[in-house]
Amino acid sequence: MRSVHPVWTILALLAPMGCGSADYAMSMEDGGAYDTANFGAPPADGADGGGGGDFADTGDDGLGSEDENDFLSLRPASTRTYVFVANATRGTVTRIAVPSLAVLTAEVGVDPHVVLTSGDYTHAAVFNRGSDTVSLVDSESLAVRTVAVRPNLNQMVMSPDGQWVACFYDRDAADEGDASNGGTQSFNEVSLVRVADGAHFPMVVGFNPRQIQFTADAETAVVVSDAYLAIVDLTAEVPAPQRVQISTDTVDPPAAEEVLLSPDGRYALVRQFGATTLAVVELATGVVSRVDVGENPTDLDVTPDGSQAVAVARGAAELWIYDLTDPFLTPEVVALPDSEVWGSVVMSPDGTKGLLYSTQSGRGVYGVWDRTAADPSAAVTVFGLEKPVQRLAVSPDGGVALVFHDRGDTGASSDSPLRGAYGLTLIDLADFFPNPIRLPAEPTTFTQTADGRTGFFIMDGEPLVVRLDYDTLLPYDIALRSVPVHIGVLPETRILYASQEHDLGRLSFYDTDRGTLQTITGFELNSGITY
């Protein structure tokens, strides 16, 4: 089984090449395009990798799935002029106007869990976990339309054009807030909602849906579940799933964990845990083919230019690189140092480097794969860390890597300053100089400015935001009035916002350039103001 850290919401990755600026501020949190599967389109959800499920009897090495990233519950969503923040305990969504920072709230449903905004910035969609509804919010007027969806779901994604949202139950993103509301409960469902008219199309897609992707033209949705790929034609009057069985093993198939769509929307590449091949599904026909992937692929990413897919074959200590224009061409295979376990790769924004690591090996190391090296056999250099990697991210300009460490001391040296504590190592990717930093609590959310100079993260129960100066590798604490729940960077600015715990709502804005902090509290009252 994949190890799950429910409160860890840092998602390991980078600036999305294809994402609009409005989504950019969240890209560090939701995985970014380099680590997601949808070429040229904004990531439809943050669930990359992970999974686990039932092991097949193929290449499983017993280490379990790599823990590459998690969902970021309650993550804010941005438009060009507004940022929306869901307030779970208050049943409201808050709209922050940029740059005026004027704040208004609208009542939505119970326990708003995910908020997303449309590509045309005209509306936001809020998934209300407690009331099994989706609230469609007009960005300008804050008028709300409520659509009932299937019960007991916990995640929502949006199509690139913002015209569809899909809700499902992701077991890997489960937390205590997912308690069943009683009655029958299925684990095969997706609720598809057409934003324009609020039409709801519930459907069964396969056991344990893990990830939903949309083609760049937003005409097709692809749902990957343990054993099936469901292809949904969104142009149909009544969308319905075409279920494709991924594996020929009908008794104990290897669980699918990840799906990538080719930029042209022709193919879906499905990675299954413990398998030795990737499933390549032609979306138009549903025909499933297979290509070799070494042994036990644990990560599948796309290069920043969208031309290639890179699979990490942990069992074989190899990288398999596919041409996405034709995944059936013979892949390039790069041998990795077999002295270590490599389960995941993060590509630098320029595509010249890949950072290799494993969250399951218990070893405090990472590797740098230099794609420009003349000798491919010497392309990977291994560096030591104070502790094993829990999460890894790279700054938008590729200048700095951020390696987060768990509190456990497995793999830590006896004299490590990070023993018994959470930690973060900032690494200058020019010379790979590390700066390990001891943390008082577990980081929960991470974001960074688009220019790649500054990062921010917050920690569980700590009333502060930590600013990371990527030029100097120094951290700075920014004291807040209360414990932050989530953070983000306002679109096209270097202004951080931090939503905090407060009965009446609290947001702080930190101007990175001026070093000033402004806090507004009580904006929940604003929705009740009549004038």
Add this chain to the structure above:
Amino acid sequence: MRLLATLFPAVLAACAPWERIPGDGYADLEGPLWDPAAVAAADGAYIRLPAAGALVVARPDGSWAPVDLNGAAPVRLIGTPDGARVLAVSTWPICALDDEEIVLVDDCPGEELSEGVELNVVQDGRVVDVFPHRGHLNRQTFTPDGKTLVQWHDGSRGYDVAQDGITDLTEVVFQPLDGGQRRAVSLGVPTQGVIFTQDQSKAVVLSVSQAVLVDLASFEIDATFPLVTDPDVRIAPQDAVLSPDGSQVIVAMQGRPELYKIDLTTFSIDIEDLDAVPADLAVVPDADRTFIGYDGLARVDVLDHAIDELTDQIAVDDPMGGLLVGEGRVVGWNRQGGSRDIVKLDTATGKVTEYPADRAVTALSLAGGGRYALGLLGGQPVDLAGGALAAGGADGLVVVDLDEGTRATSLTLSSAPVALETVSDDAGGGFALLLLDGVESLLQIDLATPSFAVEVELPAPPVRLTSLPDGTFVVLHDEAFGLVSFLSPGATEVGKEVASGFATMNLLSERALPRRGED
């Protein structure tokens, strides 16, 4: 004023226009004949005569004259901000029986007797206008131009007059004093206070758990600001100020360590968390800042309006729950009486200067255009707002020259102060008059030389002190039949400027039913 059950021989009041002398020549009267809580106006001090049900004006030349309220008796007096007028909440008896034999109030059966209530506008000793009034309206303020009286009911106080019929205790009444329609706005919740926008075009009515913006032209509600989201939660505004640019009303709530900033331009609310319950707010427009003092925290916080954030935390030795604003400075003191320090905060530099007094400061005011801080020392906290002081509350006085002084000048008093009044001159100087308990004289203090107090002999023990708009001090004495002295600032003796005997007016006349035959 001592409360006495006074027995008055009728012959002593032979100068009064007796109409109906009691048969035996004696009458028993309960309570004082006059109320020393006089209201000063430009032409003199207006004084209620509760026993006679009358109003008189005592003038600086020593004369006095009754004010004809058309048979009404003043219940409460209110001075207008400009000092030109006095408003008298008045009642008059109404007998429902239309019987020519019923002439006196006592002639009317009790069940047929009721009271009318009105608001008399008095200027230069005569009623210049009369407005309807409702007896539950027991708190008031004025618009900044002084032209409109704003009234509401304060639940912590009793009615001025018993009210019959249906009463809306949540209404706020706007009464133009120079003509115009009286308007009432019903808010649904009790009013705590009213503050006005800079352009005087709107009023912000602060109530329990809500604030309402009222347009003073149309008297329509422009905006309603809820202060809570949970209707079961009640929060009550305690103090409110307007930000220097007029865009925000800053409200302190009773018992809550926070400030509510109500933005009147964006129609939004922002709350500042504080580390303690604020005790006082001092707005300094020149610095574009509001200073926040606490009773329970030895710190003054600064709200910088330019960035709309709390910025500085100024550490002080003791809590400074009282803040006063002078030019370029805020002066703080511990209104709990637990500190000897008078603290000057330079609003430009943030520099803190402490002036320790001999004993604990229990009250503080500024005089001389803000140049001087004048405080009482020792004992329990007392009121310096021109009213009577608690006897025994203090026995010392302190004066600080905030411009040039380097230390406080503390004076020991022979007894507790009864009242303190200050007047300022145009040159930035000023005088203080101090009345002491049981002393038939007053102390006149030139604030520039506080150590050299001059004793001014009085014709009778004083009970209260106030001043006219022109700076003339008014001393109200403990004298049953009424005695008021007038004293020019700087004068060292009371001359002929004494009005006396006014409380005997209409003392023993039986009260006739007024306004019989009027609609």
